[in-house]
Amino acid sequence: MIQAAFQTADFTAESVEDNDTHVLQPLLDRCEDYHQIAYGRPALPDQARNIPRERPPTLAPGQGHLFALRDAQGGLAGMLEALRDFPAPEEWYIGLLLLAPEARGHGRGEAVLNAYEGYVRANGGRLLRVAVVEHNEVARRFWTRVGFQPEQWVGPIEQGLRWNRVLKMTKTLSPA
Numbered sequence: 790m791i792q793a794a795f796q797t798a799d800f801t802a803e804s805v806e807d808n809d810t811h812v813l814q815p816l817l818d819r820c821e822d823y824h825q826i827a828y829g830r831p832a833l834p835d836q837a838r839n840i841p842r843e844r845p846p847t848l849a850p851g852q853g854h855l856f857a858l859r860d861a862q863g864g865l866a867g868m869l870e871a872l873r874d875f876p877a878p879e880e881w882y883i884g885l886l887l888l889a890p891e892a893r894g895h896g897r898g899e900a901v902l903n904a905y906e907g908y909v910r911a912n913g914g915r916l917l918r919v920a921v922v923e924h925n926e927v928a929r930r931f932w933t934r935v936g937f938q939p940e941q942w943v944g945p946i947e948q949g950l951r952w953n954r955v956l957k958m959t960k961t962l963s964p965a
């Protein structure tokens with residue numbers, strides 16, 4: 790079933806169930822630039838299908854959230870992957886916010902984040918965290934501009950073909 794979890798002027802965020810994650814593969818394939826930065830290679834052919842298996846093994850059912858961002862025509866324009874109450878209650882972790890290349894640079898990422906913050910607060914989240922790869926300067930600028938602050942450097946950790954240092958960044962959400 791299709792559920793609209795949150796909305797922006799341009800996009801509707803639809804929940805993607807664990808059995809349906811392959812629908813995101815065309816988007817991952819179109820975002821080779823991001824995968825080169827993060828993993829040193831394009832997306833793998835089964836990468837979308839494997840999203841549920843890549844989550845931390847300690848999660849309870851329902852803690853993994855995955856959204857397809859659809860435009861007014863129903864086209865796949867982006868995705869948001871997150872974990873609720875991870876690693877601690879009321880702390881939510883954004884694994885990936887990814888917009889199709891042609892959707893970037895119009896403030897839509899910020900609009901998605903604003904709408905998602907409302908959804909998180911309404912569901913009891915008080916803090917958002919994201920981990921940004923050191924050399925992903927566009928992303929670091931984005932998260933800083935939308936109010937995230939550096940928390941901690943970790944790594945280098947092995948990601949695909951790369952060893953990355955990553956910066957954990959956090960944003961405290963005002964109460965709903």
Ligand SMILES: CC(C)(COP(=O)(O)OP(=O)(O)OC[C@H]1O[C@@H](n2cnc3c(N)ncnc32)[C@H](O)[C@@H]1OP(=O)(O)O)[C@@H](O)C(=O)NCCC(=O)NCCS
Pocket residue numbers: 823884885886887888889892893894895896897898899900919920921925927928930931
């Ligand atoms: C990171 C990401 C989600 C940001 O989304 P976005 O919609 O491009 O972000 P914004 O439009 O808010 O900002 C991008 C640029 O457009 C500019 N911009 C913002 N609003 C704009 C508008 N209305 N018109 C034109 N440009 C605008 C911003 O100033 C920004 O430029 P700057 O960073 O050089 O200052 C997107 O770039 C993306 O998917 N990147 C690849 C994946 C990735 O790295 N994700 C993060 C990993 S954790």
